[in-house]
Amino acid sequence: MFLITFEADLPPIADTPKNRDVAFHRVATVDGEETSTQDLPRLATTVTFEVEKGKSVTLRHSYIDDDNNEGPFVESQTFVAADTVPPDAPGPFGEIRNLGEREVVEG
Numbered sequence: 001m002f003l004i005t006f007e008a009d010l011p012p013i014a015d016t017p018k019n020r021d022v023a024f025h026r027v028a029t030v031d032g033e034e035t036s037t038q039d040l041p042r043l044a045t046t047v048t049f050e051v052e053k054g055k056s057v058t059l060r061h062s063y064i065d066d067d068n069n070e071g072p073f074v075e076s077q078t079f080v081a082a083d084t085v086p087p088d089a090p091g092p093f094g095e096i097r098n099l100g101e102r103e104v105v106e107g
Contacts (some may be wrong), residue, residue, distance in 0.1 A: 002053040004081050005069065007046050021065045028060040038039070039064065051081040 010027075013019050025040040027047045035081050040047060060073040074099070 001070055002083070003050040004053050004083055005048065005050050006081070007048045008059060009046055010040070010044055010061070013042065017058075019063065020072075021067070022063045023066045024064050026062045026070065026073075030058040030060060030075075031055045052084060053081055055081050057081055 010025055013022050022042055024042055025044055025047070026037060027049070028037045028038065029035050029049050029051060031051075035051070036049060038047060038049065058078045058080065059076050062073045063071045063074055065071075
């Protein structure tokens with residue numbers, strides 16, 4: 001099994017009366033059923049998560065207030081976990097050696 005690491009930006013918390021006591025973000029990744037949940041501080045701007053390669057993923061996001069009340073989840077994005085990062089470029093060739101010569105007769 002291969003796991004792919006992703007990072008997603010979190011939306012800013014809207015400045016509304018109901019959001020003034022938000023204590024943290026709750027982010028879940030889902031593939032048919034919840035696979036992981038993270039609680040992140042209010043000031044977090046990104047979330048990092050790992051997903052099994054080839055799985056369909058839905059990101060869910062909610063807010064939790066300072067009394068541990070959870071707002072509704074929003075399913076914000078769905079995608080298939082795919083490796084889109086190419087390998088690094090190879091280094092330079094090593095020593096080049098002359099191994100001989102041969103004559104080619106034309107015609």
